[in-house]
Amino acid sequence: MVVADECFDATAVAALLQPVVDRHRRDPLRLLQILREAQEVLGYLPRTALTAIADAVELPRARVEGVAGFYSFLHLQPVGRYRILFSDNVTDRMLGSVELMDRLCHRLWIERGKVSEDGLVSVDTTSCTGMCDQGPALLVNGRPLTRLSAERIDRISELVRAQVAVSDWPEEWFLVADNIRRRDVLLATASTPGEAMRAAVARGREPLLDELKRSNLRGRGGAGFTTHTKWEAARCAPCRDPQGGRYLVCNADEGEPGTFKDRVLLASHADLVFDGMSVAAFAIGARQGLLYLRGEYAWLLPALNENLARRRRNGLLGVAACGQQDWNFDIDIHLGAGAYVCGEETALLESLEGRRGVPRIRPPYPAQQGYRGQPTVVNNVETLCKVGLIALRGGDWFAGLGTKQSTGTKLLSIAGDVESPGVYEYPFGVSIDQVLHDCGAGNAQAVQVGGPSGSCLALHEFTRRIAFEDVPTAGAFTVFGAHRDLFEVARNFAHFFAHESCGFCTPCRVGTTLVANCMDKIARGDGSQYDINEIFRIHRLLHAASHCGLGQTACNPLFDTLNKFRPAYERRLRSLDFVPAFDLDQSLSIARQMTVRDDPAAHFGPAAGVQRAER
């Protein structure tokens, strides 16, 4: 049954939400967490709930509504009791996700994106869920379901119709495999919890920083900033509020389509992640660590929280953490709610502070003014694991791996047209050819390195190397076989960016949508050279004028594919002259539907001609 807004009486809602707001100390900085949990209680966020929450945290109601309206996983309208979201990454599509979603909609007799009339179920897509090595995947009420097949879809429709609780669905459907295919120093390390932390404490702060400097570790989140420089800046920056101290943030908002290595690290190497966080916090003198976990990985939360509780019991966290009398340190996990842009470090900080995930103006950088305006280090999950290894084995050891500019190893999330998708760890400097050989990509025509915001490499570039000085990457490595249509790949990416733009600045907000529309126009067969020129023009504008990296890189995959795989576009063009996007006959379709009239005279243009000819 759909719970209508008016059923949610204000007093009843406030009473239902009281435990939630109290658990978060009515702290406005915890607004996103409060909204998430309120939604778990109520199913969605009715108007009365937003008012009640605004009153509890003493924020303007519109501010609360603005935050709730920003995140994909928060709903201001009623949603189905079974909320099914198909992962819409290009690899899921290559594995048949579109057909499977149609099949499910058909069997459940519902339309995509709409709640069934009885309020039972809704089916839609969501951006990459980080399961590309075991897709097609979906999220049902936040839980990932991998390796979908037609049979599984049919079973799902039966379970939904029989109203079987998701917790009673077959357990093996929800299994998430690690798929680790190649281990190097990181994945082969079996350190005991706290070992890296104790090694760091034994070295002492200054020598530890020296080791990090010698390691020449660069951030694994994509930008490749030298970790030591970032830490040094945060350590030396004055605290605006001396009571607040410094903060260490682990960026676990792995949203780049095609990447999933952080998922594996958090699932199977969480101790190394937390050790790395502790080491970093010790080095910069932070008392509080925050792990920002993407909403798609909410299923990892219970195990991660148990791990933290265990660390507190063992004296690795809390008062006098790790035996250091003068150091209190603890880690808190914040959950995101479906917003790719929050992987950008300043948007992540905004989200951590309970606001819309809009990237901040820089400078000041987080190292000077980050979380709560205090000096903050934001490091990627993989970077912090590497920090742990450096604390254990020293900077020189680490610098001896990889290349001079890119020391150490890199985890790659390999998916697409390969025999063995999964996580591969290589020393930096490995060639694309080598990786393709190892993962069993026999007939690749292109590799998208670094996800949609990265670069698309063609056959003649496969001798290039994974390293900051050649092909940099945050980890995604998506392989496209010779039979794949790179226009459709680029179109999927264009829609991804239009969906994930935060909307703050004009070029990104409007430009990404214009580009997605342009790609749809070409896909429909209404494209011309004019449209390709438009894409280039918008690309130049976005690159120059966008507020953050999302907008600046949004057209990269189109730019690359247009330059390297132009025939994929050109064979779709109707003419080399302009063809308008506006289709008069199509625009009349609503009128035809309303008047229940579909005779030839109700058509216009070529469609009318076809109809008449058929007659």
Add this chain to the structure above:
Amino acid sequence: MNTPTLLLDGLPVPFSVGQTIMEAATAAGIFIPHLCHHPDFKPQGSCKLCTVKANGRYVSACTMPAKDGMEVENNSPDLNDKRRTLLQMLFVEGNHFCPSCEKSGDCLLQALAYELEMLTAHFPQFYPDRPVDASHPEVLLDFNRCILCELCVRASREVDGKNVFALSGRGIGKHLIVNAESGRLADTGFSLADKAAHVCPVGVILAKRRGFLQPIGCRRYDRQPIGMQFASPPGSGGNGPEH
């Protein structure tokens, strides 16, 4: 000590430390196109109309601190072309129909479109569905023209202390909302006396029953193009548009 100076299109522009490029230019009577910038409020840098090239890099003039010796390119064909495209994007994103708009002649968006010689909207129109809110006795909200500059948000928060406005949604779905459970302006504490009632650079927040008291054709930007109003030296009565 010498006054710090930047070079704006080759002209030396002195500034005081802490000023942005926009502030330095405005003080010198040089016009940098802008929409979301307003001298009374903290810069936000979202409309990107003020994109300039500083030492070879594209930056927002309203948020970028001026630096001594900085070379800034402002009035160039490349930048004006980008600005024109941004204006076209704003025009197709909303529903802007200047001939029937009561803000015509007083509208910053329209004035900039004339200034930058935007002859067509170029891109296909989005025609968004944005219902008008006429609930308030004194003020009409016509969201069709909203360019999301957030000046009303900032004015209501920082000057009026009322927080009447905020933004919701994201991407192309980003939109202005008001602070009421009903979603209606009448149910907020908004008043025509608020600062927020008078900062809208376009025609979203309109005082009722006053639209044509001053006839179209005799309004601020009808009299003189925006760029020329700015170009007058400070203090001569033409130092920038009234906001």
